[in-house]
Amino acid sequence: MAELAKRSGLSVATIKFYLREGLLPPGHRSNVNQAEYDEAHLERLRMIRALAKVARLPLASIREVVSVVEGGGTPVDAMAATQDALAGEVGQGPINAESEGALDRIVAERGWQCEKTSPAYGAAVAALAELEAEGFGGEGLLAGYAEAADLVGHSDLAAVASEESTAGLVRAIVVGGALRRPLLDALVMLAQQHHAQAGRGPADR
Numbered sequence: 001m002a003e004l005a006k007r008s009g010l011s012v013a014t015i016k017f018y019l020r021e022g023l024l025p026p027g028h029r030s031n032v033n034q035a036e037y038d039e040a041h042l043e044r045l046r047m048i049r050a051l052a053k054v055a056r057l058p059l060a061s062i063r064e065v066v067s068v069v070e071g072g073g074t075p076v077d078a079m080a081a082t083q084d085a086l087a088g089e090v091g092q093g094p095i096n097a098e099s100e101g102a103l104d105r106i107v108a109e110r111g112w113q114c115e116k117t118s119p120a121y122g123a124a125v126a127a128l129a130e131l132e133a134e135g136f137g138g139e140g141l142l143a144g145y146a147e148a149a150d151l152v153g154h155s156d157l158a159a160v161a162s163e164e165s166t167a168g169l170v171r172a173i174v175v176g177g178a179l180r181r182p183l184l185d186a187l188v189m190l191a192q193q194h195h196a197q198a199g200r201g202p203a204d205r
Contacts, residue, residue, distance in 0.1 A: 004037045008045040023066050047167040050174040061085040069166050078166045082173050087119035096129035106146045
């Protein structure tokens with residue numbers, strides 16, 4: 001247990017909590033007072049740590065992702081469960097039909113295979129509606145964002161393609177996404193600086 005805590009970066013108390021909650025399978029009992037843990041336990045803990053500490057997901061959401069991993073779900077199933085947990089619940093207010101229609105058209109144009117019932121889809125509609133309410137919408141803007149998102153999404157999956165286990169894939173998606181967001185935002189700001197200096201900014205139109 002002490003070695004597992006050292007290698008996972010979690011306290012013994014936290015590991016015992018995950019054991020009690022059923023998020024981590026019991027160790028292999030070597031005697032009455034001792035259990036042995038292997039690399040699978042370490043990988044599971046690293047996945048849970050990413051979900052809890054990096055993504056800051058509640059226990060219920062973590063349990064949903066763990067259940068997919070334990071149930072032998074495919075990597076696509078695990079990715080879907082992770083995305084659903086990360087996107088969170090979308091408000092139950094009225095759907096903005098105009099924004100939904102715009103997103104539907106972009107998804108169809110790009111040939112994306114995605115689920116309209118997923119929280120990510122609902123979050124995209126809600127975000128687009130907010131942009132449009134502030135006068136920053138338009139399908140031209142959305143098309144540009146979608147093209148950039150396509151490249152980022154493809155790069156994300158290429159970066160985790162070498163992960164051999166489902167738990168490792170989930171951890172890579174969570175950690176990579178959390179660390180990618182601030183980097184991507186910073187790169188966008190640098191690109192804005194470049195285009196403004198190059199005379200292609202709003203003031204030069």
